Amino acid sequence: MLNEDRIILMTHMASYESGEGKRNVKIGNYFRSDYIAVQILKSVICSSIAFVIVFALYVFYNFETFMQGLYQMDLIAFAKNVLIYYGVTVVGYGIVTYVISTYRYAKAKSSLKLYYHNLKKLNALYEQQ
Amino acid sequence: MRLSVSATRKGKIISMTELLEIREKIKLFYSRFETFILPLAKFLLAFVVLSTLNSGMSYMGQLDNVALVLIVALTCSFLPTGAIVFFGMLFSLLHMYALSVEVALAGLCMYLLMFLLFFRFSLKDSLVVVLTPLLFALHIPYVVPIAVGLVCGPASIISVGCGVAVHYLLQAVTDNAATISTMSDDADAAMAKLRMMIDAMIGNREMMVMIAAFSITILTVYLIRRLSIDYAWTIAMVSGALIDIVILLIGDLIYDINTSLVSALLGSLLALAAAKVIEFFRFCVDYSRTEKVQFEDDEYYYYVKAVPKMSVSMSTKTVKKINTQHTRNGAGRGAGSGYQARNPQAQRSGAGRRVTTERTGDRRGYGTARSTVQDDRRRSRSVTIGNTDQNDGADGSEDFEELY
Numbered sequence: 299m300l301n302e303d304r305i306i307l308m309t310h311m312a313s314y315e316s317g318e319g320k321r322n323v324k325i326g327n328y329f330r331s332d333y334i335a336v337q338i339l340k341s342v343i344c345s346s347i348a349f350v351i352v353f354a355l356y357v358f359y360n361f362e363t364f365m366q367g368l369y370q371m372d373l374i375a376f377a378k379n380v381l382i383y384y385g386v387t388v389v390g391y392g393i394v395t396y397v398i399s400t401y402r403y404a405k406a407k408s409s410l411k412l413y414y415h416n417l418k419k420l421n422a423l424y425e426q427q
Numbered sequence: 428m429r430l431s432v433s434a435t436r437k438g439k440i441i442s443m444t445e446l447l448e449i450r451e452k453i454k455l456f457y458s459r460f461e462t463f464i465l466p467l468a469k470f471l472l473a474f475v476v477l478s479t480l481n482s483g484m485s486y487m488g489q490l491d492n493v494a495l496v497l498i499v500a501l502t503c504s505f506l507p508t509g510a511i512v513f514f515g516m517l518f519s520l521l522h523m524y525a526l527s528v529e530v531a532l533a534g535l536c537m538y539l540l541m542f543l544l545f546f547r548f549s550l551k552d553s554l555v556v557v558l559t560p561l562l563f564a565l566h567i568p569y570v571v572p573i574a575v576g577l578v579c580g581p582a583s584i585i586s587v588g589c590g591v592a593v594h595y596l597l598q599a600v601t602d603n604a605a606t607i608s609t610m611s612d613d614a615d616a617a618m619a620k621l622r623m624m625i626d627a628m629i630g631n632r633e634m635m636v637m638i639a640a641f642s643i644t645i646l647t648v649y650l651i652r653r654l655s656i657d658y659a660w661t662i663a664m665v666s667g668a669l670i671d672i673v674i675l676l677i678g679d680l681i682y683d684i685n686t687s688l689v690s691a692l693l694g695s696l697l698a699l700a701a702a703k704v705i706e707f708f709r710f711c712v713d714y715s716r717t718e719k720v721q722f723e724d725d726e727y728y729y730y731v732k733a734v735p736k737m738s739v740s741m742s743t744k745t746v747k748k749i750n751t752q753h754t755r756n757g758a759g760r761g762a763g764s765g766y767q768a769r770n771p772q773a774q775r776s777g778a779g780r781r782v783t784t785e786r787t788g789d790r791r792g793y794g795t796a797r798s799t800v801q802d803d804r805r806r807s808r809s810v811t812i813g814n815t816d817q818n819d820g821a822d823g824s825e826d827f828e829e830l831y
Contacts, residue, residue, distance in 0.1 A: 348539075351543075355533075
């Protein structure tokens, strides 16, 4: 027999599963530390590529200056500077990623908690019948 | 009693209740035909975006072809919304490539940076990245921060910022196109072209002011609309528009970016109108019926403010009951049959099959406009084909008090 409460609950859950829930379930499959680590790793890769692009544009932009001063330039000091900038970029972006990932994980977990609560409620409705 | 006058058409006043009815009809229409409306909307958006891009740049003749645009738009209609962003960027890059390889390289670098650093965190707002340059091209960019602040969250600042950057990138290309096309193809000229594009982006004060103004506006609108104050959405949109104008003026004073005050004011007024439409569909509440309750449990005191939504029920006919037919005195089917709803008393004495018509208006409807709601209810009817032996009052007697 059709149970209106059950149908409403199932509709809400199905809507959640197909929308926001899909991403949350994916996040919920990870442990917190694993999820944040994966996100930070992705950030390191992305920020490294981004840094290379920006550095290449910088070199192209100042190409003539580089060519003229290449032999007078302290290459080790220059490389040191580039590495410092790279480190600051990657660490800064990593910290931003850490904050965002932590927030997203907490949000997804609380959302999933509600979803699992609804699952239990649905189970109870089945048992009642 | 008319609650508020919202619009006039052919001298007839359209009341709030009628507007709410129209909203419900639109919602019903959308939910019924969502399968067709969504792809159609994507198709139209993709078509408008690509056509605007082609008309603005048009350096690659092959792309400026209606058939091609139609095919791509059609493809976008059944792909995720991100496809519109992808094809938009692809088209713009191809136009840049036709103008100059170096320009395309600068554009590609910028798109890559946006994807690598920003889109990772706000992929679902990719549509904003397309809509922002589009609205800039249509000369109504001030709608963006207010609408985004009302509908999305503060994370959308990133998408709007990227959208503004894309607009200024395309503008830099079109502004420098004449110079670039006259330059030769040797190595020095290539460096000069690249430098020109980088300068146009990094040294663009107008872009920076615009990004700052839009970001602060989004944040302001978002924070105010979430406050627990009456008319929070209206206050948010007005404050957002004012802050946007003020920041643009300050930016103009400091950096001399030649912002047109008239266009900013007109654009902001248009943005307010658009925001009002959004509010009507997303957050239509009746503050005059706000309820404040206070209670406690073992751990907390609760101060709850409940603001009812404005809503009216749609006019529908519902068959509530079809009961088995009984005749009390065998007076024949015709004796008490027929359309007796106008006289509820007659229903008891009548025998045989009868039809009862009742209203199905939403009683919660529109508290302060009771008479208006009742007018609506009169338009709505449900049909009961009932047993004449049954006590009508037992089955929702309140409904029967309002029979025809």
